[in-house]
Amino acid sequence: MHSDFDLHLAADLDDALASLAPAAGEAGRPAAMALAGGTNLIVDLRGRRARPRRLVGIGRLEGLRWLRVDAGGIAMGARTTVTDLLESPALAAAAPALHGAARVFAGQMVRNAATVGGNIACGSPAADLVPPLMALDAEVVLEGPAGTRRVALADFYTGYKADVRAAGELITEIRCPPRPAGSANLFYKLARRQGDAITVVGVAVALEAAAGRCRAARIALGAVAPVPLRARAAEALLAGATLDAPAIARAAESAAAAASPIDDIRATAGYRREMVAVLTRRLLTRAWQAIG
Amino acid sequence: MSNERRITLEINGAAETTSVPAHRTLLEALRGLGHVDVKCGCEKGDCGACAVLLDGVAVDSCLTLAWQAEGHAITTLAGLGTPERMHPLQQAFADLGAAQCGYCTPGMIIAAESLLRRVPDPSEDEIRVALSGNLCRCTGYTKIFDAVAAAAAVMSGKGDAR
Numbered sequence: 001m002h003s004d005f006d007l008h009l010a011a012d013l014d015d016a017l018a019s020l021a022p023a024a025g026e027a028g029r030p031a032a033m034a035l036a037g038g039t040n041l042i043v044d045l046r047g048r049r050a051r052p053r054r055l056v057g058i059g060r061l062e063g064l065r066w067l068r069v070d071a072g073g074i075a076m077g078a079r080t081t082v083t084d085l086l087e088s089p090a091l092a093a094a095a096p097a098l099h100g101a102a103r104v105f106a107g108q109m110v111r112n113a114a115t116v117g118g119n120i121a122c123g124s125p126a127a128d129l130v131p132p133l134m135a136l137d138a139e140v141v142l143e144g145p146a147g148t149r150r151v152a153l154a155d156f157y158t159g160y161k162a163d164v165r166a167a168g169e170l171i172t173e174i175r176c177p178p179r180p181a182g183s184a185n186l187f188y189k190l191a192r193r194q195g196d197a198i199t200v201v202g203v204a205v206a207l208e209a210a211a212g213r214c215r216a217a218r219i220a221l222g223a224v225a226p227v228p229l230r231a232r233a234a235e236a237l238l239a240g241a242t243l244d245a246p247a248i249a250r251a252a253e254s255a256a257a258a259a260s261p262i263d264d265i266r267a268t269a270g271y272r273r274e275m276v277a278v279l280t281r282r283l284l285t286r287a288w289q290a291i292g
Numbered sequence: 293m294s295n296e297r298r299i300t301l302e303i304n305g306a307a308e309t310t311s312v313p314a315h316r317t318l319l320e321a322l323r324g325l326g327h328v329d330v331k332c333g334c335e336k337g338d339c340g341a342c343a344v345l346l347d348g349v350a351v352d353s354c355l356t357l358a359w360q361a362e363g364h365a366i367t368t369l370a371g372l373g374t375p376e377r378m379h380p381l382q383q384a385f386a387d388l389g390a391a392q393c394g395y396c397t398p399g400m401i402i403a404a405e406s407l408l409r410r411v412p413d414p415s416e417d418e419i420r421v422a423l424s425g426n427l428c429r430c431t432g433y434t435k436i437f438d439a440v441a442a443a444a445a446v447m448s449g450k451g452d453a454r
């Protein structure tokens with residue numbers, strides 16, 4: 001276990017931001033890292049994949065733990081846990097994609113500790129909350145030494161485990177715009193088991209319809225590229241179209257073409273790509289039927 | 293770097309003081325203090341053998357740093373009941389043969405207790421989802437799910453543990 005670090009349990013957001021701010025001359029090895037639920041970071045310290053000089057615990061920042069689902073959309077603090085998502089009936093009704101991802105996430109003890117902010121910041125291509133949040137058009141609120149800014153989650157990742165955050169920046173909030181009447185969203189996690197397994201392919205879709213036509217579609221893919229990503233070309237094929245079986249099949253093939261999966265111990269690249277097409281087709285069909 | 297500090301942990305209702313470095317996990321600290329009813333399996337969140345209640349909510353103590361647990365009420369299996377005065381979950385696990393080697397049992401019961409505090413009358417599906425972070429290499433799980441359902445019935449006054 002990496003042991004050469006200081007641990008500061010921040011009392012409030014200002015304390016956390018001050019403790020995370022890079023001090024002069026601390027280049028090289030990552031100076032400070034936020035510690036939220038620890039379900040990624042403690043494992044990474046043990047494997048020495050993370051070797052920070054300082055850990056800043058944000059577990060006492062109760063102001064970052066809240067969830068609001070109302071006419072203004074869906075919004076939450078970065079410390080909202082996966083269990084908090086799972087236990088919200090309002091979220092289950094408004095965002096079955098995100099609620100469904102919470103249901104198939106890890107096991108109870110990890111869900112009780114794991115936070116939404118940590119899932120986004122860990123940068124794993126298989127982070128299960130990210131495709132649903134991308135399909136819900138989420139933006140991330142970042143606070144750091146230079147102030148507050150908002151970034152679309154679809155623009156957040158810049159490469160494998162790399163993102164737009166500057167040193168010392170903390171994710172504080174995640175917000176999704178209101179969903180218009182006539183919309184539906186769904187997520188499916190394909191894994192080796194139903195419980196406590198790493199995602200082989202994750203697909204989230206969100207559709208908005210009016211007068212029998214699709215007004216807007218968002219499709220997000222997990223575990224099939226270096227970063228979770230939107231299948232923009234497939235989305236463009238659906239906008240303005242009537243979603244009959246051929247239109248859905250074309251979009252599903254386009255989504256599969258957007259994937260750049262790898263072979264690993266869980267599945268081959270070819271299987272993953274094929275499953276993107278299958279899952280996208282099924283989810284689009286079900287979402288379209290749900291809108292009616 | 294001197295990053296060792298004296299901390300006071302509230303374990304099963306009693307305050308205990310220990311001096312630990314920042315990287316010491318709660319699992320290591322608890323076992324170091326003699327609370328060996330908290331089991332060490334994988335040390336990476338996969339098996340649930342190390343589960344404890346933190347303010348009534350189950351977490352993996354191997355993914356928690358000891359310093360982080362200061363100021364929170366920690367409950368281990370022994371804090372739920374004793375051989376003389378067993379908790380209904382402990383009684384049901386014993387009566388229904390839900391433990392074989394017993395290594396997973398403390399974590400299973402802590403995870404089940406965390407569920408029953410929020411959902412007193414869970415469906416079998418809710419029991420399965422709540423225990424999906426606990427591995428058992430002996431029982432095949434069926435008797436564990438039965439024991440949790442039986443304990444839930446006892447605790448909500450709807451039945452006995454057979």
Ligand SMILES: Cc1cc2nc3c(=O)[nH]c(=O)nc-3n(C[C@H](O)[C@H](O)[C@H](O)COP(=O)(O)OP(=O)(O)OC[C@H]3O[C@@H](n4cnc5c(N)ncnc54)[C@H](O)[C@@H]3O)c2cc1C
Pocket residue numbers: 033034035036037038039040041042043078079104105106107110113114115116117118119120121122126127128129169170171172196197198199336337338
């Ligand atoms: C057994 C097990 C099963 C798992 N199963 C799943 C699963 O099914 N699906 C899944 O997606 N993940 C899974 N995970 C991974 C992990 O639980 C999630 O990614 C979790 O959401 C991480 O959140 P955390 O609060 O624990 O983050 P931490 O471990 O505390 O932090 C992770 C990273 O995010 C950074 N960070 C945390 N919060 C913030 C913030 N607010 N602002 C900026 N940076 C921040 C940290 O510095 C660190 O780099 C599993 C992990 C384990 C151990």
Ligand code: FES
Pocket residue numbers: 331332333334335336337338339340341342343352353354355
């Ligand atoms: S020892 Fe903690 S989950 Fe396995």
Ligand code: FES
Pocket residue numbers: 390391392393394395396397427428429430431
């Ligand atoms: S009884 Fe042996 S691991 Fe569960």
